[in-house]
Amino acid sequence: MILDGKAPTGPIETSWDRHRFDMKLVNPSNKRKYKILVVGTGLAGGAAAASLGELGYNVEAFCYQDSPRRAHSIGAQGGINAAKNYPSDGDSIYRLFYDTVKGGDFRSREADVWRLAQVSNNIIDQCVAQGVPFARDYAGYLDNRSFGGAQVSRTFYARGQTGQQLLLGAYSALSRQIKNGSVKMFARREMLDLVVVDGVAKGITCRNLLTGEIESYWGDAVILASGGYVNVFYLSTNAMGSSVTAIWKATKKGAYMANPCYTQIHPTCIPVHGTHQSKLTLMSESLRNDGRIWVPKDAANCEKHPNDIPDEDRDYYLERKYPSFGNLAPRDISSRSAKEACDDGRGVGDGKRGVYLDFAAAIKRVGQKTIEERYGNLFEMYEKITDENGYERPMRIYPAPHYNMGGLWVDYECQSNIPGLFVLGEANFSVHGANRLGASALMQGLADGYFVIPYTIAPYLASLKNPGAVKEDHPEFKKSAEEVEAQMDRLLSIKGKKTVMDIHRELGHVMWENVGMARSKESLEEALKRIPEIRDEFWNNVNVPGESKSINQQLENAWRLADFLEFAEMMTYDALNREESCGGHFRVEHQTDEGEAMRDDENFTYVAAWEFKGVGNKPELHKEPLKFENIKLAVRSYK
Amino acid sequence: MNLTLHVWRQKGPQDKGKLVTYPAPNVDSDMSFLEMLDEINDELIRKGEDPIAFDHDCREGICGMCSQVVNGRPHGHQERTTVCQLHMRQFNDGDEIFVEPWRAKAFPIQKDLIVDRSSMDVIMQAGGYVSCHTGGVPDGNTFPIPKKVADYAMDAAECIGCGACIAACPNSSAMLFTSAKVAQLAALPQGKPEARKRVQAMTKALLDEGFGNCTNHYECEAACPKGISVKFIAKLNREYLKSMIPSSTAEPV
Ligand SMILES: Cc1cc2nc3c(=O)[nH]c(=O)nc-3n(C[C@H](O)[C@H](O)[C@H](O)COP(=O)(O)OP(=O)(O)OC[C@H]3O[C@@H](n4cnc5c(N)ncnc54)[C@H](O)[C@@H]3O)c2cc1C
Ligand code: SF4
């Protein structure tokens, strides 16, 4: 099937304004007749729930943590982009649009990206009004920095805790609506199924994580804002509870999964040590503004103390290969180069999977005090984890799974192919193409939540003849609850020999080695062989202790892993299908002589949207062709 | 290293609960405290026993979900560190370690080390916000805010809402937590119009939820993983006094 994203046509500059005018509105006095469910209260879901509640809709919001303030968005450090052009350095909405389309390696929808760039400025205003303490200069104006290789300074930040401050802003707006009674908050609930009635999304089934009860909730529309899925790699920078579950359950009910193979591996993470590690820690890539990345030229020197290796024996490989961007080369390129250096036997530290990030030159240039002011908290964090002092010897870093550009397929109005199901934030696939630029995920989450969904949900709701007609007493709710109960019972009855953690580690290993930074036909086929084996082992040999009607964290981990074990296969099929290299997706068969990614625009300028066809079966591919009418397809070069 | 753990085990909110001893052999000093517990849990599961339940999510010291009293101190003895960022190299071979949940009247224990902290959300809902609408706000640079003020607001805003301050306080007072939000918003021009109402509403909510009064023990500041300063409590008190002056005579804000 050929999918239509329903993006507005005509001049891009007016596309969102025209579309906004064309959309139906819901009469203010009618809004309270509609109930909207919002799954997830991170930046995207929190902002959406607060804004929709304020407009007068009845909103019920859900998160698995004990409070909406703890969503994984809280961990974002670096900053948020906007096209304010406060520093007058040449930025504009058009430039942010251009950079995002190009940065995404021409695999996103132009109109969606334009809208994002346009509303980016509103986000900053909104957050300032909420009291978000962005960094300011001595005159009291908002400060900007350049981030992730952008050639303009368009990143707003709040110390090293931008995500935290933005999330607390959204949480405060949400708290106000909870107090007003327009939003009902259900914390410690995990959505375990989407309820679809006659092809339309009408509700969700949740587990109450405290009591273990299976609960049904009806809604006239369901919004999923459940975040990212890179915990499919086991070790990642995501929070421990981040999972694919919400969007995977929707996929199993017929929603299409778009570009699941587009994952971002972040270059500046603390390397893995030992075998007991539970997660990886990211250090803001702002470090690359002052740190120089290198490995020894000669593998024989890898064991030496880095300070004993003279400059001429070091390979500053990013500066060498990308003289104009150097250490600020985009994420996908930096990550891949680090892997290459280590594959070449020149890695450092534990298992020789690390490269140096060296501040000696910067300290010499501006003094340790300035470096401390800029990155003090990151050096502190590094020392807590590694017991090494980054001022005295170079830090060690290695790439780690961090973000997914893929997600549920949505049209321009953020609606999936299941009517009534909307998807926001990292959970959808929309704007980042094959590679996301730094500081653009926070921007997307808040754009979707504050400034897109409040408009785009209206035409759907206005089209409903009978809001509230389908409630929890509908047989589909009962059926869904019974299925979820049965799955819990099944998981608890296996009582095998392996723990959930054992099997998640195995899956992670297979995914990282075969569907990670460099993918080939062989490695992907190997993964397609291994994943069903691990899945079988899980369903026959996992040991989930305890019972279902109380707090049971092992059971929670078990169903999340069960979903990863199914999703991993779809992700691998996508990677196998995409016979080109683009952004975060690198197929070793498709590279230039110099090892750069090679796109195939003729055959792959499309969104791959996959339809679930049963566990273990090959999913069906649907395509949404992408048109580039404003920005000319070009080779992304950072030389 | 080899350690001995004494961990609070409690099946549910109604159960009595008790400390149970577990050996922790071959602990790697590079592990985090929670990774050490993961290993113990894996062992318990293999033996068919119920693993220890504890809250956690980001494991980076920012979400505020983890909440354990280690050897009598919320988040353990390392300064300015959440328990998820506490590493085993902070302990010595042969150590005995006591692990307990947050204890406070307003934090009922749910299971083992998991407590219910929803009363902290209720305090925020009482007034921890600026009542601006989505959209319809001025350009972000309309009102310059002196860097000093912005930095002060940011110092307060760093609170991760973990509740260690409350667990550390002999009165289970939530003053440090509440004052951080009051001070952040009262310092900024955006927060001033509602400053009186906010401090009154949040202080009332704090008492209604069963948190105690502040009698200046300052255990909160010592336990806080984010170094939130007790100077914000003084700020709250000033704001509270200010809010008691009838508005006609109140100094213009
Ligand atoms: C360490 C780190 C640093 C980052 N730094 C930056 C940065 O500097 N700039 C930037 O732009 N981006 C950054 N990112 C990316 C960015 O933080 C995320 O992409 C973004 O915050 C995602 O927001 P979200 O609202 O989509 O999802 P999340 O914040 O992940 O929220 C997901 C929500 O869904 C809920 N949920 C999930 N599943 C279920 C379920 N089944 N049932 C019920 N509820 C569920 C959760 O409880 C949560 O409330 C960073 C990411 C990481 C990991
Ligand atoms: S003030 Fe400190 S201890 Fe208290 S909730 Fe905030 S971060 Fe935790």
Ligand code: FES
């Ligand atoms: S787990 Fe998030 S702060 Fe400890």
